[in-house]
Amino acid sequence: MIGWLGQKTIDGYMYLTDLSAQVYVTLRELVTPGRQGRWASLRVTLRQMLFTGVDALPVVSAIALMLGLIVIMQAGTQLPKVGGEGLIGSIIVVVIIRELGPLTTAILVIGRSGAAITTELGNMRVAQEITALELMGIRTSRYIVMPRVVAMVFSMLCLIFYFDAIAVLGGFIIARIKLTIPFYTFAGAVAQSLSLVDVLGTVVKGVLFGTTVAVVCCHHGLSVRSSYTEVPQQVTKAMINSITICLLVDMLVTVAAYF
Amino acid sequence: MKWAVELSQARAGMTGEDWRTDFTLSVLPGEFVALVGPSRSGKGLILKLCAGLVAPEEGTVRVLDHDLASLDSEELAELRRRIGVVLQQPGLRSNMTLYTNVTLPLVYHLGVDEETLQPQVLPLLDALGLAPMKKYFPSQLTLGEARCAALARALVMNQELLLLDEPMAGLDAETAQRVDRVLAEYRRTHAVTILVSMHNPSVLLERADRIAFVRRGRIEAAGPYADMAKTPDVALRAYLGGRSVA
Numbered sequence: 001m002i003g004w005l006g007q008k009t010i011d012g013y014m015y016l017t018d019l020s021a022q023v024y025v026t027l028r029e030l031v032t033p034g035r036q037g038r039w040a041s042l043r044v045t046l047r048q049m050l051f052t053g054v055d056a057l058p059v060v061s062a063i064a065l066m067l068g069l070i071v072i073m074q075a076g077t078q079l080p081k082v083g084g085e086g087l088i089g090s091i092i093v094v095v096i097i098r099e100l101g102p103l104t105t106a107i108l109v110i111g112r113s114g115a116a117i118t119t120e121l122g123n124m125r126v127a128q129e130i131t132a133l134e135l136m137g138i139r140t141s142r143y144i145v146m147p148r149v150v151a152m153v154f155s156m157l158c159l160i161f162y163f164d165a166i167a168v169l170g171g172f173i174i175a176r177i178k179l180t181i182p183f184y185t186f187a188g189a190v191a192q193s194l195s196l197v198d199v200l201g202t203v204v205k206g207v208l209f210g211t212t213v214a215v216v217c218c219h220h221g222l223s224v225r226s227s228y229t230e231v232p233q234q235v236t237k238a239m240i241n242s243i244t245i246c247l248l249v250d251m252l253v254t255v256a257a258y259f
Numbered sequence: 260m261k262w263a264v265e266l267s268q269a270r271a272g273m274t275g276e277d278w279r280t281d282f283t284l285s286v287l288p289g290e291f292v293a294l295v296g297p298s299r300s301g302k303g304l305i306l307k308l309c310a311g312l313v314a315p316e317e318g319t320v321r322v323l324d325h326d327l328a329s330l331d332s333e334e335l336a337e338l339r340r341r342i343g344v345v346l347q348q349p350g351l352r353s354n355m356t357l358y359t360n361v362t363l364p365l366v367y368h369l370g371v372d373e374e375t376l377q378p379q380v381l382p383l384l385d386a387l388g389l390a391p392m393k394k395y396f397p398s399q400l401t402l403g404e405a406r407c408a409a410l411a412r413a414l415v416m417n418q419e420l421l422l423l424d425e426p427m428a429g430l431d432a433e434t435a436q437r438v439d440r441v442l443a444e445y446r447r448t449h450a451v452t453i454l455v456s457m458h459n460p461s462v463l464l465e466r467a468d469r470i471a472f473v474r475r476g477r478i479e480a481a482g483p484y485a486d487m488a489k490t491p492d493v494a495l496r497a498y499l500g501g502r503s504v505a
Contacts, residue, residue, distance in 0.1 A: 040367040123353075132350025132409070135310055136364040136416075137339035139332070143367065 015241075022145065022215050029139070029146040037142045044147035052113040053155030057162070060108060064163040067104060068170025071095050076179045088181065089189025092171050097198055098258075101164040102205040103250055106213065109156055110242045114217040117148055118238040121221025122231035130222065145218045153210030160206045201257045208249045216242045260324045263288040263420055263452035264309055268318035271304060273476060279316070280304060280476030286452055288419075293464050294456040295498040296473035302456035303347070305473070306422045309454060310344045311335050323419060340368060343413030344422045349405040351397040351412075357404075358384070358393040361411045368416070376415075383411050386441050388434060403430045410438065414445060423455040427463065439463060460500035470499070 075091040121144065124130050130140060168190060175181040220238035224230045264286040270279050280301045286292050294302040307313040308320050311327045320327045325338055351360045359366075362373040362380055384390045387407045397405055406429060413421060426442075427435050439462050445451060455463060464470060464484055471481040472495045480487065480495065488499050 036370070037367050039370045039372075040363070127353065128346060128348040128350040129352055131312065131346070134336075135312070135339055135342075135344040135346075135350075136367070136412070137336045138364070138367050139336050 019215055019219060022141075022219055023211060025141045026146045026149045026215070029142045030150065037138065040138075041143055041147045044143065045151045048113075048148050048151035049155055051116070052109060052151055053158055056108065056112055056155070056159060059112070060105065060159055060163055061166050063104065063108065064101075064166035065170040067100060068092075068096065068167035068172075069174050071100070071167075072171035072174040073178065076174060085179075086189070088171075088175060088179070088186065089191075089193040092168055092190050093193040093198060096167045096171070097164050097194065098201060099250070099254070101167060102160050102202060102209060103246070105156065105160045105163045106205075106209040106246045107243060109152070109159065109209075110213050110217075110239060110246070113152065113155075114213045114238060114242050115235050117214070117217040118221040118235045119231055121218060122224035122234055123228070125222060125224040126226065126228050126231070140222070144222075145215075148218055149211060149214040152214035153207055156210035156213070157203065157206035160202055160209075164202070197257050201253060204257075205250060205253055208253065209246050212245045212249060213242050216245060260288055262286060262321065263290070263323060264454060265321040266305065266308065266318070267321075269308055269315040269320050270317040271308065271313055271315050273299065273301060273304060275299075276476075278476050282308070282318075282476070282478060284471060284478055284481075286454060288452055289450055290469065291446065291453040291467045292455070292469045292471060293467035294454070294471050294473050295464065295495070296458065297494075297498075298458055300473045301476040302458070302473045303424050304476075306344070306346075306424050306454065306456055309420075309422055310342065311339070340364075340416065341418060342420045342422060343416065343418035345406070345409045345413050345424060345426060347424050347428065349397070349402075349409035351400075351405055351408055353397050356394050356396055357389060357400065357408050360397070360408060361415060364412060364416050380411075380415060383414060383441070386437065386444070387411055388437050401429075403434055406430065407434060407438065410441075414441070417449060419451060421451055421453045421455075423453065425456060425458065427457065427459070427461045435461070439466070442466075458498070460498065464499060472498070 071091065072088065075088060079085055079087055121130070130144070133140060133143060172183065172186050175186050176183070217238045220234040224234050262285045264284070266282045266284045269282045272279055276299065282301070282305055284305070294305060296302055304313060308315060309322050311330070314328065323338065323341055327335070330338060351357075352363065355363065358380070359373055361384065362376045365371060365376055366373050381390060384393055387410065389404065389407055389411060392400060392404060400408065406426070410423070410426060426438060430438060442453070442463070443466060446453065455467070457464060467484060469481055470484055470487045471478045472487070473479070480490065480492070484499070487495065490496060
């Protein structure tokens with residue numbers, strides 16, 4: 001039992017070390033000057049942004065709208081019982097903008113784009129596409145990983161702000177129909193409850209979630225060795241580890257910002 | 260540069276075999292050396308050692324004046340720009356057309372748009388019979404066409420060293436002739452060293468400056484084709500195009 005626990009601890013430490021090394025290499029590739037691979041990497045980045053950011057807008061819109069409706073519906077029916085009708089703005093900010101917005105967006109991106117990245121890279125590894133790239137002197141850190149990290153961070157940030165805006169809109173629809181709160185009162189309550197820390201916290205979470213998802217998913221995709229049956233196994237690991245690390249990061253940022 | 264490739268007692272393990280390789284081979288700049296021998300004899304491993312895909316457990320591997328063991332990943336990537344490698348699996352990017360696959364190393368390393376590369380790339384595709392398929396994706400190509408595309412991708416960078424693993428495998432007679440012509444023309448116009456592995460007799464063997472017979476991880480014999488063809492070893496004669504191994 002102790003041996004098993006020790007081995008798991010060592011494995012976990014090695015895993016986090018590998019991820020940290022990947023983040024370092026990615027940052028170095030990002031700031032290293034030189035023309036080599038810039039144009040090709042930029043095209044990969046734009047394609048990834050299109051898939052992770054733009055193509056995800058319909059599903060993010062639907063889920064954000066429904067979440068905003070649900071949260072304000074529940075809050076609107078419970079708050080009057082304790083005389084808290086004026087707390088609608090605070091509920092929106094605390095529940096959606098601070099927590100549910102970033103986390104739900106991250107989970108959506110993990111399920112949609114993270115899984116796709118791991119699958120794509122895993123299949124590329126088995127088909128020896130990665131080996132062929134390396135043999136052409138094309139660095140995977142520059143051509144494969146860095147563009148995906150940059151695209152994921154940028155897309156995650158935009159999607160979180162978009163998610164928050166749509167969820168607030170959903171909340172307003174319910175506030176208008178069920179609670180008969182006018183737009184100006186609703187918007188004023190949200191704006192009053194929103195602080196600079198909330199906005200900065202969202203930005204920090206967006207950057208960290210994007211980096212985490214991209215690095216974890218690339219790591220697992222590139223960990224596939226020789227068989228297509230390894231691909232779904234690595235996808236499962238990438239999903240679980242991405243969600244776990246995002247929750248951990250969320251907790252740390254929340255504690256640092258609000259505790 | 261005295262040797263383009265120099266393996267000195269390079270030892271490495273072969274998956275599933277109980278023996279270890281012990282390769283000693285020197286290839287002059289501009290020389291064309293063909294490695295022949297049975298499957299799983301270590302021919303492909305020699306190419307992988309030279310490409311830096313496998314590190315020797317003992318011994319040294321020097322390629323284009325660089326000891327591969329002393330290079331970091333960036334230096335190795337830089338050296339690989341001068342080496343064209345075609346493995347048995349073509350490794351074409353599945354989401355790119357044949358043309359964009361072939362131009363990828365140029366687009367990446369030179370930062371140019373692939374459309375501007377047409378005058379340079381299309382004649383090569385034409386010579387290999389690939390021009391009509393330039394807009395096809397790898398899944399629409401036969402294995403032979405995909406291997407030809409991988410060869411074209413290895414040739415576009417004007418490499419100093421070519422490492423070709425079974426370049427004639429899976430090709431029809433016409434395509435094999437095209438590959439032979441392209442390689443002969445490439446040799447005529449470029450100062451290139453070629454190391455090729457073959458497990459079937461081919462016209463390429465007669466074009467090679469030297470043949471090296473590889474068996475169980477060792478180079479058992481090496482010399483010009485004419486000398487090797489006189490060998491009493493019936494197995495070697497079979498790989499050179501002789502009639503019987505019995």
